[in-house]
Amino acid sequence: MANNSSLRGVTLQFLALFVLLASQVTCLAGVMLTPEERAWLQAHSDIRVAISPDYPPISYLDAHGEPTGLEQDYLRLLEDRLGFHFKRIIPTLAQRAANSPEEKQVDVVAIFAATEARLQQWYFTKPYLDFPVYLVTQDNAPIAFSLDNPQQQRISAVGHYAAFGYLKEQYPMVNIDVVDDTCIGLQHVSFGASAGMLTDLPVANWCADHFGLKNLKIAHSTAFHYQMGLAIRKDWPLLMAILEKGLATISPAEREVIYARWNKNSFEKSVTDTYQNWIFAAIFSLLSFLIYSLIQWDKTLKRVLDNRISQQSISGSPAMSASAVTKTVMHSNIVTFFVIMVFIVGTLAFSYEKYAKNNLLFFAVIAVFLVGIALISGFLLGSMRRRYEADHYLNQLYKQTSARQEVEKKLSLSEQRLLKQHDALKLLTQHQLKEWLNPEEVFREIAEIAAVTLNVERVSVWLFSQDQQQIDCMCLYMKSKKLHTIAKPLSAIDLPNYFHHLKQNRVIAANDVMQHAATSEFTASYLPMNNIGAMLDSSIWLNHQLIGVICHEHVGGVREWTLDEQSFAGAIADIARLTIETHRRRQAEQTLMKYSEELEHMVQARTLSLQESERRFGYVVDQAPISILIINVSGEIIEFNPEAEIATGYVRETVIGKSFIGLFVAKEARQAALEMAARLRKGEDVRDVELLLQHANGNKIEFLLSASVPSNTSALGAGQMVAIGQDISQQKMLQKSLIQAREAAESADRIKSMFVASMSHELRTPLNSIIGFLGVVLQGMSGEVNAQQKDQLGRAFSSAKHLLALISDVIDISKIEAGYLNVYVESFEFKPLLLEIVQAVQHLAKSKPLAIKVDCAGDLILETDRKRLYQVVLNVLSNAVKYTEQGSVNIRVSREQGQLIIATQDTGIGIDQESLAKLFEPFERAESHLKTTTLGTGLGLYLTRKILTQLLDGSINVKSKPGEGSLFSISIPVKLATQHAVITPSIL
Numbered sequence: 001m002a003n004n005s006s007l008r009g010v011t012l013q014f015l016a017l018f019v020l021l022a023s024q025v026t027c028l029a030g031v032m033l034t035p036e037e038r039a040w041l042q043a044h045s046d047i048r049v050a051i052s053p054d055y056p057p058i059s060y061l062d063a064h065g066e067p068t069g070l071e072q073d074y075l076r077l078l079e080d081r082l083g084f085h086f087k088r089i090i091p092t093l094a095q096r097a098a099n100s101p102e103e104k105q106v107d108v109v110a111i112f113a114a115t116e117a118r119l120q121q122w123y124f125t126k127p128y129l130d131f132p133v134y135l136v137t138q139d140n141a142p143i144a145f146s147l148d149n150p151q152q153q154r155i156s157a158v159g160h161y162a163a164f165g166y167l168k169e170q171y172p173m174v175n176i177d178v179v180d181d182t183c184i185g186l187q188h189v190s191f192g193a194s195a196g197m198l199t200d201l202p203v204a205n206w207c208a209d210h211f212g213l214k215n216l217k218i219a220h221s222t223a224f225h226y227q228m229g230l231a232i233r234k235d236w237p238l239l240m241a242i243l244e245k246g247l248a249t250i251s252p253a254e255r256e257v258i259y260a261r262w263n264k265n266s267f268e269k270s271v272t273d274t275y276q277n278w279i280f281a282a283i284f285s286l287l288s289f290l291i292y293s294l295i296q297w298d299k300t301l302k303r304v305l306d307n308r309i310s311q312q313s314i315s316g317s318p319a320m321s322a323s324a325v326t327k328t329v330m331h332s333n334i335v336t337f338f339v340i341m342v343f344i345v346g347t348l349a350f351s352y353e354k355y356a357k358n359n360l361l362f363f364a365v366i367a368v369f370l371v372g373i374a375l376i377s378g379f380l381l382g383s384m385r386r387r388y389e390a391d392h393y394l395n396q397l398y399k400q401t402s403a404r405q406e407v408e409k410k411l412s413l414s415e416q417r418l419l420k421q422h423d424a425l426k427l428l429t430q431h432q433l434k435e436w437l438n439p440e441e442v443f444r445e446i447a448e449i450a451a452v453t454l455n456v457e458r459v460s461v462w463l464f465s466q467d468q469q470q471i472d473c474m475c476l477y478m479k480s481k482k483l484h485t486i487a488k489p490l491s492a493i494d495l496p497n498y499f500h501h502l503k504q505n506r507v508i509a510a511n512d513v514m515q516h517a518a519t520s521e522f523t524a525s526y527l528p529m530n531n532i533g534a535m536l537d538s539s540i541w542l543n544h545q546l547i548g549v550i551c552h553e554h555v556g557g558v559r560e561w562t563l564d565e566q567s568f569a570g571a572i573a574d575i576a577r578l579t580i581e582t583h584r585r586r587q588a589e590q591t592l593m594k595y596s597e598e599l600e601h602m603v604q605a606r607t608l609s610l611q612e613s614e615r616r617f618g619y620v621v622d623q624a625p626i627s628i629l630i631i632n633v634s635g636e637i638i639e640f641n642p643e644a645e646i647a648t649g650y651v652r653e654t655v656i657g658k659s660f661i662g663l664f665v666a667k668e669a670r671q672a673a674l675e676m677a678a679r680l681r682k683g684e685d686v687r688d689v690e691l692l693l694q695h696a697n698g699n700k701i702e703f704l705l706s707a708s709v710p711s712n713t714s715a716l717g718a719g720q721m722v723a724i725g726q727d728i729s730q731q732k733m734l735q736k737s738l739i740q741a742r743e744a745a746e747s748a749d750r751i752k753s754m755f756v757a758s759m760s761h762e763l764r765t766p767l768n769s770i771i772g773f774l775g776v777v778l779q780g781m782s783g784e785v786n787a788q789q790k791d792q793l794g795r796a797f798s799s800a801k802h803l804l805a806l807i808s809d810v811i812d813i814s815k816i817e818a819g820y821l822n823v824y825v826e827s828f829e830f831k832p833l834l835l836e837i838v839q840a841v842q843h844l845a846k847s848k849p850l851a852i853k854v855d856c857a858g859d860l861i862l863e864t865d866r867k868r869l870y871q872v873v874l875n876v877l878s879n880a881v882k883y884t885e886q887g888s889v890n891i892r893v894s895r896e897q898g899q900l901i902i903a904t905q906d907t908g909i910g911i912d913q914e915s916l917a918k919l920f921e922p923f924e925r926a927e928s929h930l931k932t933t934t935l936g937t938g939l940g941l942y943l944t945r946k947i948l949t950q951l952l953d954g955s956i957n958v959k960s961k962p963g964e965g966s967l968f969s970i971s972i973p974v975k976l977a978t979q980h981a982v983i984t985p986s987i988l
Contacts, residue, residue, distance in 0.1 A: 033082070033242065040238050041084050047239070049075070049086040050106040052096070054181040057206045057262035058129070059111060061090075070202070071110045073258045074128055078246040093180075097160045101233040108239070112231035113162035123240040127227035128247055128255070131200035133163050136189060137219040145195065146220050150174050153195035156185035163198045166224045183207040190215055200226050202263045414564060421568040424453040428575050440474060442579040444484050447477035450552060450572050454565055458530070458553040460487060461576060464546060469493070471549065495521045503546055507570055508537040509561040534559035538569035540577050550576060627725040631707075635659050635677060638720070647703075647727045649696030660723075666692040666700055680707055680721050690728070704728045771800045823865045823951050825976050830860040830900065834891065837874050844881045845889070852881070856893035862900065864976040868947050875940045876904050876956075876968045884908030884965070895974065902970040911960040919958060920945045952976060 033041075051067050052059040059071035067088055079085050086108070095104045100121045114124045135147060135155075145151060147167075156177040157164040167176060177194040179185040185197040186204065190213045197204075201218075208216060230247075232240045428449060447459040457479050462471040473487040492499040501508055501518035510516035513527050513535050526532075532553045540548035550573050621628050621641045627648070630639035637660055640652045648655075648664060655663060665673045669692040676686050685708040693703045707723040774797040776782055778790060785793065838852055845852050862869070880889045887907030894901045911919065922942040941956075948954040954972035 037242050046087050048089050048106045049108040049110055050089050050091045051110050053090050057202055070258055070262050077250055081249050082246045107233050109231040111228040113228050122231040124231055125229040125244050125247055127229045129228040131226045133198055133200055133222050133224045134218045135196045135220045136204055136216055137196040139215050139217040147171050156188050156194045156197040167198055186213055418564055420453055424449050425571055439579050439583045443475045447475050451477055451479040454552055456552045457555040460551045463548040497521055502539050502549055507566045509566055510535040511560045512558040531555050533557040536561050536569050538573040540573045542577055629723040631660055632720050664693045666694050701727055702729045702732050825863055826866055827863045828866050830862050831856045831858050837877055841878050841881050851888040853890045862974055868951055872944050872947050875944045880904050880906040898974055899971050900974050904968045907965040910962040910964050911966055912962050
């Protein structure tokens, strides 16, 4: 062992020297840092890194108080590769337990596991340390002990390690022993203060080696790994990239050397040695049990073989000699003995190193004992093989004799069954020729005869419903009771597999209903309740459609249905099909006779009805207040009602047989009439076509004409069409006068709107002067004013501004209604505009006080009229602030399918349903206790909707409940198409 340890040490030193040379070459090559990264390192020369002082051999302080361990080897390699030095900080316990850089007061943490909480505050490099975590217990701990079965004992874990969080989250039922470091926890386990410890292997080896903990073992592995990398504060992403590059230069060979230097593996050996004695004892016990079992098996086979030989001697069958059996199995015995010898020699070689050096005499005794067992086993195996071959030969002879007798017996039974089935089918065929009153009688006869012939307890006949989703029982015969009854219907929803098999198979032979796929769905209640063990179902088909099934149910256990029994079941189903087919044919004949009589009565009634309809139709045509014409395929008039005579001035007798177009249509309208005729010939209907016709007195009349070719040719002759027309000459003249009146009214309305806009503009000019001079006086620029004067002037100033806003709204409304308010489309960001509007109403919100919250993305670009959008949003937001006494006003902006949605939600007084109905009407204000104290004219929301719908191609909606606040939603396109204002009726 000492030689092996020295050899291992020389090997490690050689590898370390090789890796050191390789690392120097890499260091000379340098890490490929960008100029920006090198400048950043020069500007941050005091990067603080937190190291762990109590995590040996990963990271700890040596006897001189200097940091050492795996962590420090990696940090030194990074410092050499990157050309800078870390400032090492040893954190306090409180700082180690903290998660944020501010609390830890460092820039980098050398080893840090990436948890959910830490990922919020740190960048993490790829893990450079990856250790699985094990459960370490005393070596005498029970095998069943684990984290899933802690047996109400304590498990140690370091409080500020990630394994503690894993244990607490995944195994909340475990009683945790919180310790400050791993070595203390392993000591607790060694001395019995706790049952186990969660730790990784390098730390466990180090603690076991330095504190002499020899009574420990690795009980189980866990799903958790310590994957530790460098953690960098979130505001230094450039350092993250630099350290990733540095770690990438550390080769796998360098990592292996660092790991081998600090992991002594003493703990692993102490754990492995514990089981060697048990392994050997288990092998020895297993081999002894195997030999004992072979001896007992040999005795049993010998006894069975003797019995079989005696039976064969009694039956007169030839026997096989022992020498013949021995010759057939000699080769197999040699092979079997050789395999056993190879196994024993392998076992001796495996145990030689453990026992031969310590007790050679004991090893020799074991070897002689095993060789003796091998010889005995070879003899027993040979004897057993001989007996087995002889028994196999005798079994074959016995099976042949039994099979021949069984075939003869089956043939005899088959002949009896076939004769019985033939008689049953003959009897049913004779009954089929009789005049049955209904099929139910035939079904009862079929069920009774089938039950006796097949010797089954229950036979039932079922028919399918029209939708094939249910079968109804026509009859059920129970042989032991000689009783005919019925059963409940069966549904395809409850028995889908059974219905599927009926449609796929002519006969379903279920020898064991519990195992057969078609009948397994019946096992829940039906089969056990009736003690049914086997079923034979034959489906009934008529005209390639499944119409029913005959079910034969065997009671008392499983039964193998023979082929002749299955054929008999199919024949029974054919007889049932013939019964149903005959019954349906007779029903069809009776129904046909009945329908023939009814049809004759219907024809007579229909003839009388047609005659009456013809008289009514003639009366309607004659009395109709519109012109009705019937025209044949050549365009000739064949019918002409009195109203048509009045409208055209022609008498019926003079127009019959004349061409409609040639006689009535004016020359300038004949092309349109020809096109209408072409459409009618194609079968199209013509609706509301205006034609210029010629009156008998030579005057031109305007006619509104509709025509169609009836689809029912029995009403008219083939190709004939009906034309209906009305003289609209007076209606056209009235319509023309109405249009002229409307245009005159609209012109007057535009002039009025222009006048109002002009007058409002003239009013606004002196009002601006009044507001300006009032502002000068209020600011004291014209001399000091006392408090009472300042109050009165302030009221006048507010009233003047309110009047100015009212005049501006009136001007905008009049321009919109007159069609003179243009849209100026420009591209701009929406969020600055929204913040500008919020600032404009902020003074109103602060006086309440009232919070205004904005949820708007900063990258929303609009192409629309900025000024009008500002006016719309300001009106809505100012209303929300005015009518909200407390709470908040929330503005949420989103983009959906090319539309910008601006939703303003307040917690104000709300609006009732009556006020909502007229909210957007001019000069309307919702009734509330704030109406008298809040200035307003009722034009703001009216103007808002006008601007949105007529200028910005948008819309506005509102949802509100009294006492719960209101939600105003504005929707406008992100990109406004060029358009003009729409002229609407004036409200002024």
